[in-house]
Amino acid sequence: MPSDGHDRTKLTILHDTKEVERAVLVQVIHSRMNRDEAADSVLELGRLAETAGLEVVCAVEQRRDKPDGGTMIGTGKIGELKAILEHSGANTVVFDNGLSAIQAHNLWKALGVRILDRTEIILEIFARRARSSEAKLQVELARLQFQLKRIPVTESQQRFKGRANVRGPGESHLQLRNEPLRRRINELKKKLDAVQSRQTARGTAKRKWPVVSLVGYTNAGKSTLLNTLSDSSTFVDDMLFATLDTKTSKVWLSPSRQIMMTDTVGLIRNLPHGLIASFKSTLDVAAHADLLLVVVDSQYPAVDDHIEVCRSTLEEIGARDVPRLLVLNKCDDGVGGEAHERLTKRYPQAIWISAKAGYGLDNLKNAIIRQLSEHCELWRLPPAVSGPEHSSPS
Ligand SMILES: Nc1nc2c(ncn2[C@@H]2O[C@H](COP(=O)(O)OP(=O)(O)OP(=O)(O)O)[C@@H](O)[C@H]2O)c(=O)[nH]1
Numbered sequence: 001m002p003s004d005g006h007d008r009t010k011l012t013i014l015h016d017t018k019e020v021e022r023a024v025l026v027q028v029i030h031s032r033m034n035r036d037e038a039a040d041s042v043l044e045l046g047r048l049a050e051t052a053g054l055e056v057v058c059a060v061e062q063r064r065d066k067p068d069g070g071t072m073i074g075t076g077k078i079g080e081l082k083a084i085l086e087h088s089g090a091n092t093v094v095f096d097n098g099l100s101a102i103q104a105h106n107l108w109k110a111l112g113v114r115i116l117d118r119t120e121i122i123l124e125i126f127a128r129r130a131r132s133s134e135a136k137l138q139v140e141l142a143r144l145q146f147q148l149k150r151i152p153v154t155e156s157q158q159r160f161k162g163r164a165n166v167r168g169p170g171e172s173h174l175q176l177r178n179e180p181l182r183r184r185i186n187e188l189k190k191k192l193d194a195v196q197s198r199q200t201a202r203g204t205a206k207r208k209w210p211v212v213s214l215v216g217y218t219n220a221g222k223s224t225l226l227n228t229l230s231d232s233s234t235f236v237d238d239m240l241f242a243t244l245d246t247k248t249s250k251v252w253l254s255p256s257r258q259i260m261m262t263d264t265v266g267l268i269r270n271l272p273h274g275l276i277a278s279f280k281s282t283l284d285v286a287a288h289a290d291l292l293l294v295v296v297d298s299q300y301p302a303v304d305d306h307i308e309v310c311r312s313t314l315e316e317i318g319a320r321d322v323p324r325l326l327v328l329n330k331c332d333d334g335v336g337g338e339a340h341e342r343l344t345k346r347y348p349q350a351i352w353i354s355a356k357a358g359y360g361l362d363n364l365k366n367a368i369i370r371q372l373s374e375h376c377e378l379w380r381l382p383p384a385v386s387g388p389e390h391s392s393p394s
């Protein structure tokens, strides 16, 4: 059994990279997953791992209908993985599938390297990216909740090798050990509840302008769109989860009509439920908006999956009934081409734009106006002020 999660000796001999964590990705593909979906998911895991600061060595897959309860992958695959780790000098294995406490523990025992899953990688990125005190609280809560789920691996439970929900004799001892963790979780929940109550109070106070919320898959161009429409300078980068905090800016839709547009945290497939719950106050902005702009990258091959992830996450956060527009971004060369034809057939109401090149923005503004005139009472009131002189009519 290794003394810790890292085999530093081997790493030093094979590579002169003391700091870099080298990772092998592992994916168990079940029968409900098609090949493209699986390939895209592991590609995305690689990007997530890199964003979290890991260097990806290679990816290994195993097709099985039922994951092994004790180790997720079978013994043969564990042997194969061991050889890859030795050969490559990798010191971390990242699973695309969620691991139980027992699976993670048994894999660590068998392989002698750090074992992570998709949820942990996402939590790591969020922890690195959190800037505001609210985001930091939300990330800490999600991490502690994850930790709590991972802790109950006692010797007695391990003997059951993956028979989940088996209560061992060490449980009351564990409950005591976890008490400080639970206390901190309750403290964080209270703090976040207070933040949310303040936000709800602000939200229900008389709004002056309709609120349009940008939601969508991570890296789709939401912040770029907000910057283009509002002349602001939200952080934009070709990375996953560049934005963790909501940011609201004024956007003029016509010389006399303005809205408040809010940028939100990006979505991703299998976003941990704990993270969604912890980011409730951030995501609530979307649930209380007058209109949602669901932004996705139209050039991404798996754009349909991204749209589906947005739909299901919006449902999960209670934003199912908020009116929405699908915005297909990164249409830099204008419309045309095979992808455009296919997506137009599938999503005839979608608005095509390029937030970067400025294509389709007037069309988008007009679509927002149409939606707000139909669904938003505030919009039907006469405008309170006239817009900036330089604002262009739509
Ligand atoms: N080619 C092209 N790239 C774009 C366009 N819009 C945004 N991008 C690029 O896409 C990357 C992600 O843009 P962001 O605006 O940070 O995306 P986001 O949706 O806010 O991402 P998260 O905050 O991580 O969820 C950046 O490199 C942008 O420059 C576009 O219309 N065309």
Ligand SMILES: [Mg+2]
Residues within 6 Å of the ligand: 222, 223, 224, 235, 236, 242, 243, 263
């Ligand atoms: Mg962003």
